[in-house]
Amino acid sequence: MKTIDELLAEGVAGKRVFVRADLNVPLDGTTITDDGRIRAVRPTVSALAAAGARVVVASHLGRPKGAPDPAFSLAPAAARLGELLGSEVAFATDTVGESARATVAALTDGQVAVIENLRFNAGETSKDDTERGAFADQLAELADLYVGDGFGAVHRKHASVFDLPARLPHAAGGLIATEVGVLKKLTEDVARPYAVVLGGAKVSDKLGVIDHLLEKADRILIGGGMAYTFLKAQGHEVGISLLQEDQVPAVQGYLKRAEELGVEFVLPVDVLVAHEFPDLKTKAPAHPTTVAADAIPADQEGLDIGPATRELYAAKLADAATVFWNGPMGVFEHPDYAEGTKAVAQALVDSPAFSVVGGGDSAAAVRILGFDENAFGHISTGGGASLEYLEGKTLPGLAALED
Ligand code: ADP
Numbered sequence: 161m162k163t164i165d166e167l168l169a170e171g172v173a174g175k176r177v178f179v180r181a182d183l184n185v186p187l188d189g190t191t192i193t194d195d196g197r198i199r200a201v202r203p204t205v206s207a208l209a210a211a212g213a214r215v216v217v218a219s220h221l222g223r224p225k226g227a228p229d230p231a232f233s234l235a236p237a238a239a240r241l242g243e244l245l246g247s248e249v250a251f252a253t254d255t256v257g258e259s260a261r262a263t264v265a266a267l268t269d270g271q272v273a274v275i276e277n278l279r280f281n282a283g284e285t286s287k288d289d290t291e292r293g294a295f296a297d298q299l300a301e302l303a304d305l306y307v308g309d310g311f312g313a314v315h316r317k318h319a320s321v322f323d324l325p326a327r328l329p330h331a332a333g334g335l336i337a338t339e340v341g342v343l344k345k346l347t348e349d350v351a352r353p354y355a356v357v358l359g360g361a362k363v364s365d366k367l368g369v370i371d372h373l374l375e376k377a378d379r380i381l382i383g384g385g386m387a388y389t390f391l392k393a394q395g396h397e398v399g400i401s402l403l404q405e406d407q408v409p410a411v412q413g414y415l416k417r418a419e420e421l422g423v424e425f426v427l428p429v430d431v432l433v434a435h436e437f438p439d440l441k442t443k444a445p446a447h448p449t450t451v452a453a454d455a456i457p458a459d460q461e462g463l464d465i466g467p468a469t470r471e472l473y474a475a476k477l478a479d480a481a482t483v484f485w486n487g488p489m490g491v492f493e494h495p496d497y498a499e500g501t502k503a504v505a506q507a508l509v510d511s512p513a514f515s516v517v518g519g520g521d522s523a524a525a526v527r528i529l530g531f532d533e534n535a536f537g538h539i540s541t542g543g544g545a546s547l548e549y550l551e552g553k554t555l556p557g558l559a560a561l562e563d
């Protein structure tokens with residue numbers, strides 16, 4: 161994989177450099193609620209600009225349906241990038257159309273432009289190689305060189321991630337180099353005990369990684385929405401909690417294998433329950449009650465780990481040497497359900513372990529809840545990407561940068 165330093169050494173002055181970034185930030189209307197991903201790619205963009213490149217930054221944001229949708233415009237992200245760079249950033253209101261071509265043509269050496277959301281084009285995410293390739297051909301016309309630095313998207317076989325680097329001389333950006341370096345530390349010569357904390361809402365995405373981590377980790381702590389599938393697998397009723405019934409047999413298999421391998425599975429011993437999902441807009445008090453994990457009422461749902469579990473998890477993390485954490489412990493967006501996530505974050509801050517936080521919401525949670533990013537070993541910009549790496553899968557966006 162060519163590094164950005166090697167690319168810079170070869171000289172990029174006057175060259176149009178396409179930077180596939182991940183500017184997929186959480187938005188409240190047009191307000192960015194967490195700019196971590198933009199800050200993470202800034203060094204790559206500024207190094208290229210300082211070396212005289214004409215930088216074309218591209219990204220997806222959210223899940224628009226292959227057509228322009230103002231709710232998913234990258235304009236706020238472009239403005240924020242400009243603030244971070246301390247310079248004017250041009251913005252193209254389309255991706256490969258007239259605006260993009262004119263904006264890129266108008267760039268002078270050292271200037272930066274952001275083009276509109278890549279997913280406004282159906283070709284970006286198409287499963288059809290020809291359709292994706294045709295879109296990549298159009299993107300390729302905008303640039304002379306390609307820098308892959310959108311770590312959060314490298315697990316996607318998308319036009320800008322996979323097909324475009326095949327069409328242009330390419331290198332990996334600094335963010336991707338850092339992220340891959342950290343993930344290597346979680347897979348090769350891991351310092352032990354190695355504890356993994358998994359939570360969040362995307363249960364099925366995350367069950368896959370357990371299979372692989374069973375061979376690597378010493379301890380796996382489960383929280384968030386996936387905890388209820390585990391509790392069910394142990395024979396407990398979970399009321400109206402998030403549940404993936406079809407995964408119960410797989411989970412039972414994991415629990416059994418963990419026992420054979422001597423891997424410790426730690427499940428919640430108590431949870432916060434309520435009759436309904438909280439209102440995340442008004443944040444009106446939710447009045448949850450604490451119940452034992454094996455006594456969830458039939459008409460209630462679990463929305464955070466309880467106080468005894470917080471203490472238990474903190475203790476299980478205190479003596480770890482390596483920790484990987486993906487997925488909030490509860491619906492942290494509501495203050496009544498943020499304590500579990502806070503407790504895990506605090507345990508990582510207090511522990512001398514090399515700690516890695518992965519997952520868009522987990523990373524945002526850590527910052528939104530007021531923790532100092534520097535207190536963690538690494539906060540990854542990629543959720544799915546880091547999970548798939550840890551699963552041992554080949555990531556299309558990294559493979560494309562290899563040759
Ligand atoms: P990440 O982005 O860190 O990978 P996910 O996207 O999987 O994490 O999950 C984050 C979401 O999970 C948050 O929006 C949070 O509200 C939700 N969540 C956590 N615990 C629960 C729960 N018990 N029930 C429903 N949703 C939950």
Ligand code: MG
Pocket residue numbers: 519520521543
């Ligand atoms: Mg998420």
